Amino acid sequence: MLYLNLSEVSYLLKNYSEAINYANVGLTYTNSDTPDVMIGVIKSYIVMSNMCLALETHDNIDGEEYIKEIRKTYEEAKRVNNLYFTNAMAMTAAELYLKINDSVKAFEWAERSFELSKERDIKVAQRRALEFLVLNKEYDNKEQVRQIIELGRDLEEQDYATRNRFARIAYETERIETENSQLRNMISTIVSISLAIVLTLVIGVYVYRLKNKNKEIRFIKDQQEANESIYQLILERSVIATEVKNNVRNKIAKDIHDGVVNGIFTIRFNLQQLKSENEEMKGILVNELQSLEKRTRDISHSLIDNELFEHNKFVSLIEDLLALQKNQWNTEFLLDYENAVDLEDLPALDKVNTYFIIREAIQNVNKYSQASICKVSFTKEKKNVVIKIKDNGVGFDEGSSRDGMGLQNMNERAIALHSELIIHSKKGMGTELMFKIKIK
Structure with missing residues (x-):
């Protein structure tokens, strides 16, 4: 096959003697297993080259004698369904007939090649046959068509040359990259060996320092966790102390109301029933007791309504609560507090x-949400403050059971606030908890 290709190239370059020599060398490599069509094609290049040499020296030759071998190879290629050689032999016959000025048979063989390639949808062979027919038949505007065909061939050659240049550039680039890669590998090997030697000398020091650093980090982490726990306990103790203080004040207020106020009322009532010669003094004493009763009742009410968070601003406690939160998902806890809301x-x-509702909700976020952000917001709405705890975590199916103790406690506290605990959630869409507080 290699010598066949060399013979074909020499034939196309019109080096007919060289084409014959290559074909003869190719025949020496054939054996009993070589297909007949291959042998026929090699012989056809010998015949074609001899015919061209004969035409160079003689005007009149018996072209049919030469073309007979081409036709024989054509039939063999067609028989074994070798479409490439079938088309090649048909076009070769057409070209050889044209060389001996038999245009009728030349066009007949070209049309045969065209029909065969059209039937098998071989585009290259179709174009070759059509170009042969168009360039060699007589018709109007033949010269323009020839120029178009030649222009198309020139463009193809330019495209082929361009692609070859790019292929050459790609090859050179790949070769340079390969050399650079080898050089980099060599440098990397040298550097790796050097680093290995250096690392071997200092690895003990780094390991020792790393262990000490890990101990220090663990100590700091434990200390931070302890500080956070202590701070949380202080905060909770502050709330509990405030609750206790409120309960004591309420008890004192109740005792004053039930004991002192009622006692003053009884004295005033009995004094009004007494008959006295000095009614004016009696009236003054009754009015004084009535005034004392009112002031005592006001003191009682004042004790009951005293703020639980007198020394701890409510918003500050919420800010501290959020600042202390930390979980394995590193959730960022934000506070959105409108200044117009005077809590x-x-x-x-x-x-x-x-x-406690907010704290319980935040604990649920830490346990289950896997959120990156959790936002606690206070918004004024007419005569209410709307409080929302919203995260962008995994959420849950609202139809699932939610009867935990924490949720039960939050519901009870919401009822105590004369509110309703509303929860919205979807899987993958986060969770929002909302309730309201009435304000004056």
Whole structure:
């Protein structure tokens, strides 16, 4: 096959003697297993070259004698269904007939090649046959068509040359990259060996320092966790102390109301029933007792309504609560507090219930949400403060059971606030918990 290709190239370059020599060398490599069509094609290049040499020296030759071998190879290629050689032999016959000025048979063989290639949808062979027919038949505008065909061939050659240049550039680039890669590998090997030697000398020091650093980090982490726990306990103790203080004050207020106020009322009532010669003094004493009764009742009410968070601003406690939160998902806890909402005027019990609802909700975020952000917001809405705890975590199916103790506690505190605990959640869409507090 190699010598066949060399013979074909020599034939196309019109080096007919060289084409014959290559074909003869190719025949020496044939044996009993070589297909007949291959042998026929090699012989056809010998015949074609001899015919061209004969035409160079003689004007009149018996072209049919030469073309007979081409036709024989054509039939063999067609028989074994070798479409490439079938088309090649048909076009070769057409070209040889044209060389001996037999245009009728030349066009007949070209049309035969065209029909065969069209039937098998071989585009290259179709174009070759059509170009042969168009260039060699007589018709109007033949010269323009020839120019178009030649222009198309020139463009193909330019495209082929361009692609060859790019292929050469790609090859050179790949070769340079290969050399660079080898050089880099060599440098990397040298550097690796050097680094290995250096690392071997200092690895003990680094390991020792790393162990000490890990111990220091663990110590700091433990200390931070301890500080956070202590701070949380202090905060909770502050709330509990405030609750105890409120309970004591309420008890004192109740004792004053039930004991002192009622006693003053009884004295005033009995004094009004007494007959006295000095009614004016009696009236003064009754009015004084009535005034004392009112002031005592006011003191009682004042004790009951005293703020639980007198020394701890409510918003500051919420900020501290959020600042202390930390979980394995590194959730960022944010506070959105509108200045227009004056939560310090809320009753103490409302603050306590609100605080614990928020804390329980945040604990659920830490346990289950896997969120990156959790936002606690206070928004004024007419005569209410709307409180929302919203995260962007995994969420849950609202139809699933939610009867945990924490949720039960939050619901009870929401009822104490004369509110309703509303929860919205979807899997993959986060969770939002909302309740309201009435304000004056």
